Amino acid sequence: MHIRLNAFLNVMAALVGSLLLTGCAGASLTTIPPTTPSTLDPQGPYAKSIASLAWFIFVVGGLVFVAYTGVIWIASWRRRNARPGSAPGAEAPSLLIPIAGIAIPAILLIGAYAYTSSTAAAIPNTVPGALVVEVVAHQWWWQVQYPEAQVTTANEIYIPVGRPVEIHETSSDVVHSLWIPQLGGKMDLIPGRTASMVIQAAQPGTYRGECAEFCGVQHARMDLIVVAVPAAQFAQWLSEQKTVPPAPANAHLQAGQQAFLGSACVYCHTIRGTNASGTLGPDLTHFASRETIGAGILPNTRGNLAGWIVDSQGIKPGNRMPPMQMNGDQLQAMLDYLESLK
Ligand code: CUA
Numbered sequence: 001m002h003i004r005l006n007a008f009l010n011v012m013a014a015l016v017g018s019l020l021l022t023g024c025a026g027a028s029l030t031t032i033p034p035t036t037p038s039t040l041d042p043q044g045p046y047a048k049s050i051a052s053l054a055w056f057i058f059v060v061g062g063l064v065f066v067a068y069t070g071v072i073w074i075a076s077w078r079r080r081n082a083r084p085g086s087a088p089g090a091e092a093p094s095l096l097i098p099i100a101g102i103a104i105p106a107i108l109l110i111g112a113y114a115y116t117s118s119t120a121a122a123i124p125n126t127v128p129g130a131l132v133v134e135v136v137a138h139q140w141w142w143q144v145q146y147p148e149a150q151v152t153t154a155n156e157i158y159i160p161v162g163r164p165v166e167i168h169e170t171s172s173d174v175v176h177s178l179w180i181p182q183l184g185g186k187m188d189l190i191p192g193r194t195a196s197m198v199i200q201a202a203q204p205g206t207y208r209g210e211c212a213e214f215c216g217v218q219h220a221r222m223d224l225i226v227v228a229v230p231a232a233q234f235a236q237w238l239s240e241q242k243t244v245p246p247a248p249a250n251a252h253l254q255a256g257q258q259a260f261l262g263s264a265c266v267y268c269h270t271i272r273g274t275n276a277s278g279t280l281g282p283d284l285t286h287f288a289s290r291e292t293i294g295a296g297i298l299p300n301t302r303g304n305l306a307g308w309i310v311d312s313q314g315i316k317p318g319n320r321m322p323p324m325q326m327n328g329d330q331l332q333a334m335l336d337y338l339e340s341l342k
Pocket of ligand 1: 137213
């Protein structure tokens, strides 16, 4: 009995330990900060109410754990120290224990249910005056659109600090789920349906989001970042994103543009102002203004970009981009051209 009790306690300790990992701290494969988006470090009003609920459930669950393991421990201790020869269950049976065993969990579960549903009900799906952002999930990246400004970008959502942001979201292929733990709740993106979720940031900063529904081999590398900036800076960013990039300023950039437009890139990517108008992959019109590539998994540096163009399958196996074959000069020119798309 004693050995079994120890084994039981070890299992329970492991379960509690795994509970402490709530919010997937460290679960992300990327090394780009912020790498550990935790539910327990909320940075906006909606995320805050979810964090309060998480703490409530954790504390109540912890008390239940302590109380019930205590009862089991006391029972086994009494059994071990019982007078020799006394039969188990010699005491008069008491109705109190089974009644308490039903009543206490029922009260706790009803309380947790009430708190959970009131928290969920208090987080709106739509807010008057909110900024609307449309997100379409793809295997394995995020298309981001600002319908009012007619701006399309990818894997990066700019938002103004202090203003609610309504994310209208759907999927182009399988079920995904968008979760930005520090700014709000989690919502599934389902093909053929549009759902709405509201996030809000109280402080400027960069917040990591990720796909929270298994969606294929690169599910774990389907990240995005949310950049919260003051309203004036957001307006400036949006107006820059609206512009069409100028024609290549010199022969070298022109060669880079030709390398891009003359290759298979144009079937999947859009660069406004050129004849590249594919929509299977991210819009690259202002590619160089983004901080990451590969859906939030790599810093947007020249070396990473070169590796991605030549062998994205080596970096993110199974993604939809085939390897691009070109010579060194073409690659360097294409890198310069893409890096000019601020
Ligand atoms: Cu998309 Cu998991």
